[in-house]
Amino acid sequence: MNDFAHQKYLVKNLINWNTNDNKRQMPWKGEKDPYKIWLSEIILQQTRVEQGLDYYNRFVKAFPTVIHLAGAAETKVFKLWEGLGYYTRCKNLIATAKYITNNLSGIFPDKYEDILALKGIGPYTAAAIGSFAFNLPHAVVDGNVFRVLSRYFGIAIPTDSTDGKKIFSSLANDLLDKKQPGTYNQAIMDFGALICKPKLPLCSTCVLKDRCKAFLQASVQQLPVKEKSITKKTRWFYYLVIDCNEEVYVRKRGKGDIWENLYEFILIETSEAVQLENFQPLKKILGKNKFEVEHISAFYKQLLTHQTIQGQFIRVKIKLPLTLKGYSLVKKRALEKLPFPKFISNYLKDKNVSLNLF
DNA sequence: CAATCGTGGCT
DNA sequence: TAGCCAAGATT
Numbered sequence: 001m002n003d004f005a006h007q008k009y010l011v012k013n014l015i016n017w018n019t020n021d022n023k024r025q026m027p028w029k030g031e032k033d034p035y036k037i038w039l040s041e042i043i044l045q046q047t048r049v050e051q052g053l054d055y056y057n058r059f060v061k062a063f064p065t066v067i068h069l070a071g072a073a074e075t076k077v078f079k080l081w082e083g084l085g086y087y088t089r090c091k092n093l094i095a096t097a098k099y100i101t102n103n104l105s106g107i108f109p110d111k112y113e114d115i116l117a118l119k120g121i122g123p124y125t126a127a128a129i130g131s132f133a134f135n136l137p138h139a140v141v142d143g144n145v146f147r148v149l150s151r152y153f154g155i156a157i158p159t160d161s162t163d164g165k166k167i168f169s170s171l172a173n174d175l176l177d178k179k180q181p182g183t184y185n186q187a188i189m190d191f192g193a194l195i196c197k198p199k200l201p202l203c204s205t206c207v208l209k210d211r212c213k214a215f216l217q218a219s220v221q222q223l224p225v226k227e228k229s230i231t232k233k234t235r236w237f238y239y240l241v242i243d244c245n246e247e248v249y250v251r252k253r254g255k256g257d258i259w260e261n262l263y264e265f266i267l268i269e270t271s272e273a274v275q276l277e278n279f280q281p282l283k284k285i286l287g288k289n290k291f292e293v294e295h296i297s298a299f300y301k302q303l304l305t306h307q308t309i310q311g312q313f314i315r316v317k318i319k320l321p322l323t324l325k326g327y328s329l330v331k332k333r334a335l336e337k338l339p340f341p342k343f344i345s346n347y348l349k350d351k352n353v354s355l356n357l358f
Numbered sequence: 359c360a361a362t363c364g365t366g367g368c369t
Numbered sequence: 370t371a372g373c374c375a376a377g378a379t380t
Binding site: 040041045047048051086120124125128143145192198199230303 | 379
């Protein structure tokens, strides 16, 4: 049995499986509007279908066309994205919507290179949009594809290496069914998500098991291979929620750190845990202003991919406004309209600690 | 180009 | 529990 025959077997069985056994349904499946396909693909980057589903439905409802999205207030778009993570996706989403609306007459590009050139769109997303919306012959290479191909062909090259990405991408494009690229791309991703799963793959019922190298060699659990390990750092965020005559100090987080473009209260970051009683930085910010500590929150903790954020919130009431560089006062009611990271929205929604905030 | 960007589900 | 992983892209 040569490589070519193995490839044909894989493609044929994937397509058959998709036709006969794939019951997976998603609102964007079969969608032909490139705008909606684009929206779904951006939302689904590094995001589970179940997590992105509601966001997709809310976005389509709020912004039925790219022109609606381009014309929306940016804070409103970020608020709709709130909680989904990887917020530069939202920033690029807005930029691309404006670009398409203003420079392309609202018409989504239909050439692969033009799609790839859009902000927030890389090789995967360009192939997905291209194949689903315009029948362009480009293979998607996502986590599912890495897994299915590495196992079926028994390839132990790390998928997170430069070489690995090239080799798997090349292989995926060799395999691609050029007559039905969209169907094939959908099939292999659904197959990876439903059958060839990371932890508990359904090998016993798999239509590829007779020729799956990993299955035959009992190396399914060892594939795919990744070479990089992540290092995690811990940071302490102490937030001062300063209420001055029913207004609160907030700022928008800037570049070069987590949660860019989301809002936060007055941040005092430390490298160690601290006691908020007699906390010097707090006294320094408040100066000689009279203040009243209304509440000190419980500890909050959030796990991110590369860091662990821990901290507390201290709510303080003052009468005279402060001059704080970078921060501005907003009415308490207006906080509802601002996008916050989970670390903060978890605090805000906790009725026990922020009852008087709104 | 290796590091970084969130959040949540699962084992 | 701590770690892995999820329809990746950017710098």
